[in-house]
Amino acid sequence: NAGVTQTPKFQVLKTGQSMTLQCAQDMNHNSMYWYRQDPGMGLRLIYYSASEGTTDKGEVPNGYNVSRLNKREFSLRLESAAPSQTSVYFCASTLLGNGELFFGEGSRLTVL
């Protein structure tokens, strides 16, 4: 049972480059989330998708875009990476009404 799978696990970008972080869950969950985790800042919500076909901004959406490709997959795109986007990114998912949030293993992004 894979749970929440994120790719890539590590990535180094130069300022201005673009990239997409992929996330897939195999638990038939309705809602999916993208968080970033920075030292001293805790987990901050970037974007979420309450259900297939919907996406909404979270606390720190600037510089990011998302796509809910289908029920399983939720991708996060950085169109023009900036050093301030150096962080660890976590995808998470939950079953609507369930209240239990499950995380992937994280994607560690460095922007030079």
Place this chain on the structure above:
Amino acid sequence: GQQLNQSPQSMFIQEGEDVSMNCTSSSIFNTWLWYKQDPGEGPVLLIALYKAGELTSNGRLTAQFGITRKDSFLNISASIPSDVGIYFCAGQTRDNYGQNFVFGPGTRLSVLP
């Protein structure tokens, strides 16, 4: 953004000791969650609590959902070296747009042999 208050921030204990940490908020939550995060890994869900006053155990871990719905605590009994890590609490609410989760800053636990 909103964040939960979690204490202590860090703790150093001897192997075999019991550990207690708590999480408080000014807001009411429907669900309280406790996670453990190892270095380089994602948070792993340890315990989920759904009702005010609920007391739930998972092995040596016991957590309670506060009566006011604004707090929760986690106890670890007879600590072992693999308990080392960061423990996060999270509160969950629900609105018309879906489920919202708020996280504590974490308690860093070190276990001395």
